[in-house]
Amino acid sequence: MSKQKWVIGLVVLLSVFGLALYPFLSSSLAVSRLVDEMGARTNPEDKQSESMKNVVLIAQELDNPFWRMIEEGAKQRAALSNMEIQYVGPIRINAEEQLKLLEKAIASKPDAILAQGMNDPTYNELVSKAMDQGIPVVTVDSDAPSSRRLAYVGTDNLEAGKRMGELVLSHAELEGKIGVIIGSEQAYNQKLRLEGFESVMAEHPNYEVVDVRSSNISRIEAARQAQEMLRTHPDLTAMIGFSAWDAVGVVEALQSEHREVRVFGFDDVEATKRAIAEGKIAASLVQQPREIGATAVAVLQQIFEDKPFPATAFTSTQVILP
Numbered sequence: 001m002s003k004q005k006w007v008i009g010l011v012v013l014l015s016v017f018g019l020a021l022y023p024f025l026s027s028s029l030a031v032s033r034l035v036d037e038m039g040a041r042t043n044p045e046d047k048q049s050e051s052m053k054n055v056v057l058i059a060q061e062l063d064n065p066f067w068r069m070i071e072e073g074a075k076q077r078a079a080l081s082n083m084e085i086q087y088v089g090p091i092r093i094n095a096e097e098q099l100k101l102l103e104k105a106i107a108s109k110p111d112a113i114l115a116q117g118m119n120d121p122t123y124n125e126l127v128s129k130a131m132d133q134g135i136p137v138v139t140v141d142s143d144a145p146s147s148r149r150l151a152y153v154g155t156d157n158l159e160a161g162k163r164m165g166e167l168v169l170s171h172a173e174l175e176g177k178i179g180v181i182i183g184s185e186q187a188y189n190q191k192l193r194l195e196g197f198e199s200v201m202a203e204h205p206n207y208e209v210v211d212v213r214s215s216n217i218s219r220i221e222a223a224r225q226a227q228e229m230l231r232t233h234p235d236l237t238a239m240i241g242f243s244a245w246d247a248v249g250v251v252e253a254l255q256s257e258h259r260e261v262r263v264f265g266f267d268d269v270e271a272t273k274r275a276i277a278e279g280k281i282a283a284s285l286v287q288q289p290r291e292i293g294a295t296a297v298a299v300l301q302q303i304f305e306d307k308p309f310p311a312t313a314f315t316s317t318q319v320i321l322p
Helices: 003-051 067-079 096-108 121-132 155-171 188-201 218-231 246-257 270-277 290-303
Strands: 053-059 083-088 113-114 137-140 151-155 176-182 207-214 236-241 264-266 283-287 312-315 319-320
Touching: 003 113, 003 283, 053 096, 053 290, 083 290, 096 113, 096 121, 113 290, 121 137, 121 188, 137 155, 137 290, 151 155, 151 290, 155 188, 155 236, 155 264, 155 319, 176 188, 176 218, 176 246, 188 207, 207 218, 218 236, 218 246, 236 246, 246 264, 246 270, 264 270, 270 283, 290 312
Parallel strands: 053 083, 053 113, 113 137, 137 151, 151 312, 176 207, 176 236, 236 264, 264 283
Antiparallel strands: 283 319
16 A cells, blocks of 8 residues: 555656646757757858859959950859859969969869960960869860860850951952951960951952051050051051950051051950941951850859860850941
8 A cells, every 4th residue: 555655656746847847848849949940041051151162263454344344244143153253363464474363273272263265385284283173174265275174165266257357358349458466476366366367368369468467455556566567568458456456556557647448346345336436447346255254154053063064165246337
């Protein structure tokens, strides 16, 4: 009997203890659920921050309008792709500085690099160094096909040169001697434009490319080279500029020499657009830098996601006329 009373007493004691403990357990469970809910809400942001890709975009010239538009297109697309673009470049066009910036970018261990292709053994070595470290490199604007870059995004420069040739041919009165200004003798994109242009002209014996000079993508140098060209070849019927400031420099040289020659340009800096509106430039073949930037980031996204990606992604061009 005493044993039965003892058992009953124990049960009663445990019941009282349980009732006393319940509010505490209930409160602890509520706090635990709240913490879990807060974690569920913050975890996606934490994961997003952890998976944010850091991409370095190396321009040919930091504040060049063309490269700023590439930056703009890249950043707009990056905002939709969980990427952050770090934009860098030399203050003035300087190949050695570009190489230093590429080396510095590799040392910072980004998730990827977008850079203008360069025809330089050191450039190829740096691209290989990046690739060996698992940093994908995509060239923009100008390619470096001899390097280990994963892809090229930009204008089909060989086709652009051919299209320029067709523009000149559309002006039958221009039969005769033609002078050409290119941005750089080393730049792969400039070589391709010239090659495409000359291939079209070669099929028409009434047109002859008699002089090709380099402006180093400088308006002043383009004007100087064009002036010397006009003095060397007083019978030129047309002059072509294959980098952004070349046609504008040619127009200035023509004004200085009091000459009238039909001018064709490349891209649409404000000075070129004004000259076209004034009838001083016959036409300009315009690249789409924002499209280049956006497409390059889209290719990187495919690379990051281990999806098939194009080794070459050509972007569009258009012709602007008076």
